Amino acid sequence: MGERVSVERDGQVLLIGLNRPEKRNAADFAMLQELCLAYGELERDPQLRAAVVFAHGDHFTAGLDLADVAPRIGRDGLDLVPEGGINPWQVGGPSISKPVVIAVQGTCLTLGIELALASDIVIAADSTTFGQIEVQRGILPFGGATIRLPRAVGWGNAMRWMLTGDMFPVTEALRIGLVQEVVPHGTQLDRALELAQRIAAQAPLAVQATLANARTAIREGDEAAATRLQPELVRLAASQDAAEGIRAFLARDEPEFTGR
Structure with missing residues (x-):
């Protein structure tokens, strides 16, 4: 696909990997666009029945690379979906009709949580630490957390973490229902792929x-x-x-x- 996102097929499952480990997979504009294109491929290909989203390295994502992305925010916001792409955060444009299982580890900030919320099943390594920290940067979550997090985990739980920007551990993510399973670090991709293949075997x-x-x-x-x-x-x-x-x-x- 490109330098920032790896794309690989395992039978009827598409593996989509954030691939900027030297920057803790902080998402610059190129990564955002490549991720959109990977989701477009998933949706269009009738041979693909499910996807696994994961990250190379020890961390899922440190969030937006604001130095690269902030200057691109125009009068109408951030236009990140190229032709042939689909917004992975599902806050505009076409919907994904196929299930997405996501595997997270290490640092999982902002858009990483929102990508999980836009997915269908979340597997987390026991190393994962979460943070919806936009209010600490003077902006709001714009990838769907304000819409989906209260619905997924309850109003109070969502506000506790979104309005403070505090980090929270994987045990809290499991307690409030943000993640469905916690597995040993290093096994999260295998478990996510196992579930995606199980889904792909159904009608x-x-x-x-x-x-x-x-x-x-x-x-x-x-x-x-x-x-x-x-x-x-x-x-x-x-x-x-x-x-x-x-x-x-x-x-x-x-x-x-x-x-x-």
Whole structure:
């Protein structure tokens, strides 16, 4: 992909790696754009069923490289999505229809937390320390934390950390539900990939429909999601994958889903 973000395929899973370890993976403008392009590749390729986002080195990210990014903030904010890209923080533009598992370690600041909040499952190394520190820099979280963190961890827990900018340990992240699993440092990528491959083995249309309906409930409310359940059931029940699921159930063997 480029110098700042590595992109590798493992079967039907796309591995997207932040690759600026000498700067604790601080995100300059080039990294932001390359990350957008990687998400665009994930969305467009029908062979890809899930992604794992991780970071090379001992730290996930030290946040924005403000020296590089701040001068690019114009009258309308920060325009970071190049042609063919998708905003990984999902605060504008097209939505990602495929699941993303994220593996974090070491320092995980600001946009790293927001990337986790925009993902679907978060695996954290026991070395991870978190911080939503924008208020200490005179700005606000603009990658979705103000929207998603209160919803994910509760109002008081979100405000405790966002309004002070204090750092918090992985034990607190697990307690409030920001992360789903804590694993020994160095094993976080393996565990994230294991889960992503488990997801990729399921029926892709069903996975994407499940994800989409859950997001509809969050964004548009329970009633909007409920009205779509039966039509989606009818659509999926007519798919080849549904027939394959029934066949495998009756034959007591593993299904082979094609996404059709």
